[in-house]
Amino acid sequence: MTDVIIIGGGLVGLSTAWHLARAGAAVRVLERDICGRHASGLNAGGVRRVNRHAEEMPLAELSHMMWPGLAEALGRDIGFRAVGHLLVAENERELAWITARNRPACEALVDAQQIRALCPGIAPHLLGGIFAADDGYAHPPSACAAFRDAAEAAGAIIQEATRVTGLSRQGGAWRVETSSGVLHAAQVVNAAGAAAGDIAALAGESLPIERQGPVCSVTTPVAPFMRPVVQTLTRKLSLKQMPDGRAWIGGGHRAQVQGEQLAIAAGEAQANHATAASIFPALRDVPVARSWSAQDGFTPDRVCILGRLHDDGLLHACGFSGHGFQTAPAVGAVLAALLRGQPAPVDVAALSPRRFVEGAGLPAMGAAEVG
Ligand SMILES: Cc1cc2nc3c(=O)[nH]c(=O)nc-3n(C[C@H](O)[C@H](O)[C@H](O)COP(=O)(O)OP(=O)(O)OC[C@H]3O[C@@H](n4cnc5c(N)ncnc54)[C@H](O)[C@@H]3O)c2cc1C
Structure with a gap:
């Protein structure tokens, strides 16, 4: 019998497996695909604390401390670059929201002039924003591969092409049926x-989990035109330029979801590109x-679920x-502690799934979700 079976070989499952295996637990990851x-492996790579729900901040701060050391701990570059993250206000209403908001220590208010100093090529209509100097981005496929291989090297069993089809309690343990x-x-x-x-x-x-399919695009390579990741508050945009010159455009446009299938409607990626070009005119003639x-998986309050x-x-x-x-x-560090009967390194009590049994979840924070 295994100590812990983890269903899902995404970054959450792999990170948990890595932390657990290093602590000596017998752990097996079951992944239906690879x-x-x-x-x-397919996200936009944004590594930000800016614009998160207060109840997620302890997790985000713990991760923030971990990201710079991950390449060394995992033995491989995962493309982490602390280029900064800038959340911009495009009108007076957004500026008022940004200014009135309770800011965690990582965020500084910046005015229109400071925005231009950070991003010389940015459009003239931006009024101000919030900047976190040491947020940034990483390379998602590299991060997944590095966590997977490090977990395996630490003793975790990674079992791919194995779909979990049944779960039940049997004799004080879990019986896991798979393909x-x-x-x-x-x-x-x-x-x-x-x-x-x-x-x-x-x-x-x-669990109140809704399937949604955020859309991401990359342009062809272009000469350097921006350094920090830039996110808009109301319009759907999260934009970064990777070291190879390609701009990654994401931030909230959605594909249509049917079961496990996805279809991107004509116009979604173009609309995202048009928003990007309205913030950075240099992108206007750069093709996607x-x-x-x-x-x-999206929750009703857009805050993650951690707990039983x-x-x-x-x-x-x-x-x-x-x-x-x-x-x-x-998340991997927290889960590994909980699974080993130890206190979590940060308080995650508010993230319990019981918040949806006892009420309607956490109060909404009312800003952007993706990226
Ligand atoms: C386009 C896009 C852009 C995003 N941009 C950002 C960003 O910039 N910054 C950020 O912080 N986050 C971003 N995200 C969100 C982020 O990618 C996810 O929140 C995170 O990767 C979730 O990790 P996970 O391990 O929970 O899920 P997943 O990576 O989805 O892993 C879950 C795994 O479970 C497996 N599985 C499912 N059912 C079974 C079964 N029955 N048996 C076995 N295995 C099963 C699946 O095959 C899958 O591999 C973005 C997401 C998308 C889609």
């Missing part, structure tokens, strides 16, 4: 991303080279609502 095939046979574990983690609601249902539990989407519904229940780590790449390193 690791990093979904949101974790490759039956396994048993003392504890099970639900890190199944957009499918986390389906995994909960297999065990007779209910390709667009893609992946599914993530019942004492002997599944440990759920899901509902990252379009911004779980940044927090995944910390």
Whole structure:
């Protein structure tokens, strides 16, 4: 019998496996496809604390401390660059929201002149914003591969092409039915991303997870025109320029979702590109080279779920609502502690799934979600 079975080989599952295996636990990751095939390997790579719900900030701060050391700890470059993250106000209403907001220590208010100093090529209509100097981005496929290989090197078993199809309690342990046979574990983690609601249902539990498909695009390479990641507050845009010169455009446009399938409607990527070009005119004539989407699980309050519904229940780590790449390193550390019966390194009590049983979830923060 395995100590812990983790369902899902995205960054959340892999990070948890890495932390657990290094602590000496017998851990097995079950992934229906290949690791990093979904949101974790296909996201926009934004590593930001700016514009997060206050209840997610302890996780985001813990991750923030981990990101700079991950390349060394994992033994490989994962493309992390602390270029800064700038959230911009395009009109007086947005500026008022930004100015009135309670800011965590990582965020500084910047005025129109400071924005231009940070981003000389930015459009003239921007009035101000919030800047976090040491947020930035990383390269999602590299991060997934590095966590996967490091977890395996530390002793975790990574079992790909294995779909979990049934979950039940048997003799004080978990019986896990899969497309490759039956396994048993003392504890099970639900890190199944957009499918986390389906995994909960297999065990007779209910989670309010909605499948959504954020869209991301890259342009052809272009001469350097920006340094920090730039996000708009109301319009859907998160924009960064990677070291190879390509601009990554994301921030909230959606593909149509049908079960596990996705389709990007004509016009979604173009609309995203048009917003990017309205913020950085240098992008106006730079074509989009390709667009893609992946599914993530969204909660009603857009804050992740970490915790159990019942004492002997599944440990759920899901509902990252379009911004779980940044927090995944910390989520792994937190889950590994909880699974080993130790106190979590940061307080995650407010992230319990029980908030949706006892009420309607956390109060909304009313700003951008993805990226
Ligand atoms: C286009 C896009 C852009 C984004 N941009 C950002 C960003 O800039 N910054 C940021 O912080 N976040 C971003 N996100 C969000 C981030 O990618 C996700 O929140 C995060 O990757 C979730 O990780 P995960 O491990 O929970 O899920 P996933 O990576 O989806 O992994 C879940 C895994 O579970 C597996 N699985 C499901 N069902 C089963 C089953 N029955 N049996 C076995 N395995 C199963 C799946 O195959 C999948 O590999 C973005 C997301 C998208 C889609």
